Amino acid sequence: MIDITEPSPELLLELSIMLQKGGIPAVKDAEQYMRKNDPGSLKKTDIQAAFIRRLSGYVTGGIIRLTVEKVKSTEEFQKSLKDSSSPYTVVLEKLAPLTLPEYSPYIDIAIKSGTAVVWRTNAAFVIRPLVTLRNTRITLQERKLKEFKFGALNAAMSIYLKKDLIKEELHSFQRDLTIPGFMIPPGT
């Protein structure tokens, strides 16, 4: 079992930049509500920081999930399958850049008084990723994937805000991402 428990720090930074560039209406509305009804008790950045941290986690989780599934569908992966009751490790060296399907993280924000919700909103995003893996190492057993690790993952990503039928582009970037739990330490 492999768990992602922390968002990629690079995604945390990029999404923070995205928030600072234009702001997310749901976050602004929540901040405004708190300022109006409980002024001074909550720093503006508390809501922003929590929002970005959660969104970064979803974006990270989605990238990994879709990357693993896409790798499993590649010819190189398929060729590495063999009947073996013992685990064996294969390095996939010829993976082409992976165009992943879009996925849509969403966040619901509720403002509560005690246990009662007094106000809420949500925001949904569309992520369009293109991922390039280097030094991908998979461990298989009995034709099933047991472990998935890589030396480097470079993501070119565009992030859109979903508003009715419109997708508004918020931010684009391309950079190497550190994914805790999936990285092969340098030099191994």
Place this chain on the structure above:
Amino acid sequence: MIEETKPVADFTANVTRGVSPMTVRFTDTSRNNPESWTWDFNNDGRIESKIENPLHTYSEPGSYTVTLIVTNSAGSDNETKSGYITVEKRITPPVAAFSAKPLAGYAPLTVHFTDMSRNNPVSWQWDFDNDGKADDKQENPDYTYPEPGVFSVRLTVGNSGGSDELLENDYVTVLEPVTTGEETSVDATLNAASSSVTVRTSAATAITTPPTTLPGSTTAPSGVADTGKTADYSFLLIALIGGIILGGSYLWHRSRVTPASTNEMPDLHVEMSGGIEFSEEITGGRADDRLEKMNHDDGKRP
């Protein structure tokens, strides 16, 4: 009959130092009325001019010795001024350029700036927040931004050929430090048994504020359905349910309940929850189908 006196040679130049190409106006200041002039502008023994007040252009950098020979019926004289004209190489003005790393991060943020200007500047003036005040004059300085913000950076460089400046707008982004200790996490487990990856969201994140009672408040807020139930919509509400475009579902609603009378909202706090919608069937999808097919083709069972 007036007896002529031998001339006494002398001369001046309107400029004696400059950058190439340099044109100099020489003026004869000889006494006793010379009648002819012979100029050697670079002491190579060759006559370059025979007029009284010539112009000469020096194309190459160097130090030049100038000789004038003047003659009248009484005789001749010469004046040589060693190293009289100094011509320096023309310096191309610099073209300002720079880079910096990192370009974004959390306050306080230390950024290393690297000068990449062309044509060898010899002076630098950095304005790291474009407030009109020079902050540093080193070639490759470090600067720490103490507060969050988006900052434009200006570099002015100079050499003897001139100066240039470059302004990069919104160049450095400094963010508020992430201080909340909330426990948001996303679990994505690679489940060996099912060959699928399951993404679960964590429990709702609560950002708790101290309990607050607003002045004059007497009435508790009316109950509102918790997340997951259909809420009442105000005139600001827009709901969009159903599959659109990517085959996913999208819901955006906004609900606001104003208490019947003055507000009492103790323990006002923010909770966040959410998840991910995928547009394609991911779990147990194409890869597993291929595995099954291969197993059947070769007659072997997993």
